[in-house]
Amino acid sequence: MSFKFSVHTQDSITSARTGELTLPHGTVKTPVFMPVGTLGTVKATSPEELENIGFDIILGNTYHLYLRPGDELIKKAGGLHSFINWDRNMLTDSGGFQVMSLQQFRKITEEGIGFQSHIDGSSHFFSPERVMEIEHNLGADIIMVLDECAPHPCTKEYAKESADMSLRWAERCNIKHEQLGGEQSIFGIVQGSIFDDLREENAKELISIDFPGYAIGGLAVGENKEDMLRIVNLMDRVLPKEKPRYLMGVGTPLDLLENIERGVDMFDCVMPTRHARNGQAFTRDGRLTVRNGKYKEDFRPIQDDCNCYACRNFSRAYIRHLINVKEILGVRLTTLHNLTFYNTLIKEIREAINSGVFSQYKSNFIERYTRSDDVQYI
Amino acid sequence: MSFKFSVHTQDSITSARTGELTLPHGTVKTPVFMPVGTLGTVKATSPEELENIGFDIILGNTYHLYLRPGDELIKKAGGLHSFINWDRNMLTDSGGFQVMSLQQFRKITEEGIGFQSHIDGSSHFFSPERVMEIEHNLGADIIMVLDECAPHPCTKEYAKESADMSLRWAERCNIKHEQLGGEQSIFGIVQGSIFDDLREENAKELISIDFPGYAIGGLAVGENKEDMLRIVNLMDRVLPKEKPRYLMGVGTPLDLLENIERGVDMFDCVMPTRHARNGQAFTRDGRLTVRNGKYKEDFRPIQDDCNCYACRNFSRAYIRHLINVKEILGVRLTTLHNLTFYNTLIKEIREAINSGVFSQYKSNFIERYTRSDDVQYI
Numbered sequence: 001m002s003f004k005f006s007v008h009t010q011d012s013i014t015s016a017r018t019g020e021l022t023l024p025h026g027t028v029k030t031p032v033f034m035p036v037g038t039l040g041t042v043k044a045t046s047p048e049e050l051e052n053i054g055f056d057i058i059l060g061n062t063y064h065l066y067l068r069p070g071d072e073l074i075k076k077a078g079g080l081h082s083f084i085n086w087d088r089n090m091l092t093d094s095g096g097f098q099v100m101s102l103q104q105f106r107k108i109t110e111e112g113i114g115f116q117s118h119i120d121g122s123s124h125f126f127s128p129e130r131v132m133e134i135e136h137n138l139g140a141d142i143i144m145v146l147d148e149c150a151p152h153p154c155t156k157e158y159a160k161e162s163a164d165m166s167l168r169w170a171e172r173c174n175i176k177h178e179q180l181g182g183e184q185s186i187f188g189i190v191q192g193s194i195f196d197d198l199r200e201e202n203a204k205e206l207i208s209i210d211f212p213g214y215a216i217g218g219l220a221v222g223e224n225k226e227d228m229l230r231i232v233n234l235m236d237r238v239l240p241k242e243k244p245r246y247l248m249g250v251g252t253p254l255d256l257l258e259n260i261e262r263g264v265d266m267f268d269c270v271m272p273t274r275h276a277r278n279g280q281a282f283t284r285d286g287r288l289t290v291r292n293g294k295y296k297e298d299f300r301p302i303q304d305d306c307n308c309y310a311c312r313n314f315s316r317a318y319i320r321h322l323i324n325v326k327e328i329l330g331v332r333l334t335t336l337h338n339l340t341f342y343n344t345l346i347k348e349i350r351e352a353i354n355s356g357v358f359s360q361y362k363s364n365f366i367e368r369y370t371r372s373d374d375v376q377y378i
Numbered sequence: 379m380s381f382k383f384s385v386h387t388q389d390s391i392t393s394a395r396t397g398e399l400t401l402p403h404g405t406v407k408t409p410v411f412m413p414v415g416t417l418g419t420v421k422a423t424s425p426e427e428l429e430n431i432g433f434d435i436i437l438g439n440t441y442h443l444y445l446r447p448g449d450e451l452i453k454k455a456g457g458l459h460s461f462i463n464w465d466r467n468m469l470t471d472s473g474g475f476q477v478m479s480l481q482q483f484r485k486i487t488e489e490g491i492g493f494q495s496h497i498d499g500s501s502h503f504f505s506p507e508r509v510m511e512i513e514h515n516l517g518a519d520i521i522m523v524l525d526e527c528a529p530h531p532c533t534k535e536y537a538k539e540s541a542d543m544s545l546r547w548a549e550r551c552n553i554k555h556e557q558l559g560g561e562q563s564i565f566g567i568v569q570g571s572i573f574d575d576l577r578e579e580n581a582k583e584l585i586s587i588d589f590p591g592y593a594i595g596g597l598a599v600g601e602n603k604e605d606m607l608r609i610v611n612l613m614d615r616v617l618p619k620e621k622p623r624y625l626m627g628v629g630t631p632l633d634l635l636e637n638i639e640r641g642v643d644m645f646d647c648v649m650p651t652r653h654a655r656n657g658q659a660f661t662r663d664g665r666l667t668v669r670n671g672k673y674k675e676d677f678r679p680i681q682d683d684c685n686c687y688a689c690r691n692f693s694r695a696y697i698r699h700l701i702n703v704k705e706i707l708g709v710r711l712t713t714l715h716n717l718t719f720y721n722t723l724i725k726e727i728r729e730a731i732n733s734g735v736f737s738q739y740k741s742n743f744i745e746r747y748t749r750s751d752d753v754q755y756i
């Protein structure tokens with residue numbers, strides 16, 4: 001295992017902190033936002049563009065890559081890094097979250113999850129051990145344990161049984177992972193829905209397995225924002241300070257700020273890329289629906305002070321036109337902008353923490369982000 | 379008018395020649411292949427990528443840009459170059475070809491073409507004078523006269539009436555263009571279907587108007603290849619040697635070679651970009667259907683000696699995967715490759731002409747391109 005995490009600066013007022021992850025494909029400054037490359041590509045971008053924006057780690061989705069093109073093929077290609085030509089770090093999820101969303105087409109037992117492919121209905125089975133084999137074939141720098149992401153809402157009884165089983169799966173994953181060897185690191189995932197005692201119990205058991213990092217799973221699945229923040233606060237108290245915390249599937253710019261304040265180091269979310277494909281661009285003044293008629297003759301860039309390829313070269317009017325006529329360049333430019341926005345935000349947050357002005361940065365950002373009537377701020 | 383054309387090297391055996399066009403946005407070496415940017419973007423590419431490949435001139439389609447986003451908007455943006463952020467040369471067609479393809483939804487009279495938008499069915503009218511206004515609003519470096527592209531097959535009587543009317547439209551376009559002034563140059567378009575005497579008569583009349591360049595229109599519309607090549611041979615004898623000849627909407631790599639041999643200097647075609655979107659890549663060994671199962675574990679680049687971003691960084695297996703799962707990067711990479719292939723081909727042809735070895739280059743290229751059983755060579 002090639003893994004190191006060190007905290008650089010701890011904010012004096014909040015739990016926010018900066019740090020550095022050392023992984024097989026280089027170092028990653030935290031807090032970090034990781035773009036999602038579901039099928040071996042961060043949608044609409046090239047690896048060169050992601051490097052130019054400054055990302056040091058991206059995600060791959062095990063469920064999707066297992067189905068297409070298949071982990072065996074990727075192994076033959078020399079692993080995911082080589083297959084997709086990305087020589088910085090990668091993280092793969094376990095596929096558990098995707099399989100859970102298949103609803104009628106999966107069956108969960110202690111042994112694992114049986115499911116039917118959303119592509120062709122073919123039958124498959126993910127046990128913790130099988131998922132480890134797949135994630136080892138993919139070869140990401142950080143891999144995640146197989147877990148059950150309990151639906152929201154669910155009863156406390158369901159949540160407890162589910163979290164307990166996820167814990168046993170985490171143990172099985174860890175054993176299999178160690179047998180398989182290699183340079184990859186494995187993170188545990190805390191479950192327990194929105195129930196504080198279940199979360200605390202689950203986290204403590206996971207900690208006793210001694211993973212190099214811990215994810216907070218099962219959030220951003222429809223619960224209230226207050227529940228999310230309370231659970232993250234709790235995790236901040238329970239999880240070891242010297243290990244990285246990863247809040248899975250989160251979130252909006254405001255989510256990033258709130259959860260960094262609560263001690264989270266790592267995030268991933270499809271929001272910047274998905275919103276781009278829907279013609280929505282993030283700006284310091286909120287989220288702008290580029291295809292709206294009011295931007296028809298707006299020859300300003302999406303955001304004045306943005307240094308991305310889209311903002312340096314193209315107007316809202318042009319990007320709006322491209323999106324309206326469904327030209328690929330429209331999605332490309334909006335995606336580049338949104339990813340640049342997220343990476344700039346997280347970079348500025350790191351600088352604010354290092355300079356001891358995180359809380360001030362946060363309130364300034366939110367004040368401007370939520371002020372305009374013209375845009376959405378979620 | 380800012381326009382100069384000079385022939386550099388005339389092949390001693392064939393009519394092939396190299397030359398240089400001087401236009402408001404720089405010089406263009408001929409023979410030249412111009413990628414098609416229908417709606418203000420060469421599909422799936424950025425202007426930066428087109429510059430990096432080495433294109434010095436691209437097309438825009440007047441019909442499409444007139445409808446969306448509208449030529450008035452583009453004029454407000456400072457013209458098409460500014461709107462799409464392309465500071466090299468552009469050429470706009472007249473919209474005649476697109477309007478003709480609307481079939482039931484257009485009516486041609488001496489005055490011009492009435493038609494209904496393919497977007498919303500709204501009614502519009504393109505007279506020669508109106509088209510000049512639109513092309514002046516767009517502001518391309520070379521603009522084309524409005525013509526009727528006669529359908530194939532058509533009677534000789536229809537072809538004559540149509541070509542005669544196109545000639546009168548060309549005169550009206552030229553007058554309006556001179557009234558409007560500016561730095562743009564206007565090309566005439568020879569019509570006359572596949573009838574030699576009509577073509578010759580039409581060309582001679584156009585020449586008497588004295589355009590700075592001449593296009594050969596109404597080909598690549600379903601006629602036999604022999605008819606196309608015979609008409610182009612005829613045009614080579616009739617059109618003035620000291621002016622550029624532009625064969626509109628052509629074509630395959632072999633079409634380029636055959637028609638350069640017959641004295642053509644300029645080409646445009648959607649083939650490299652459209653085939654890319656269908657998962658087809660051009661190689662020196664023919665056209666390769668990347669999504670085919672046989673490339674599933676083929677970790678070679680699309681073409682070994684290609685210097686494009688796709689071939690330098692990615693395998694057939696990865697690009698096949700991207701195309702199969704409909705990821706935008708798949709289309710992007712295949713488009714970059716195909717455009718690089720076309721630009722490399724035409725650059726090599728220029729070098730061969732300059733070195734006096736065009737015929738040898740042509741036969742070597744065709745021999746290899748059509749040899750493999752594995753691919754298509756059309």
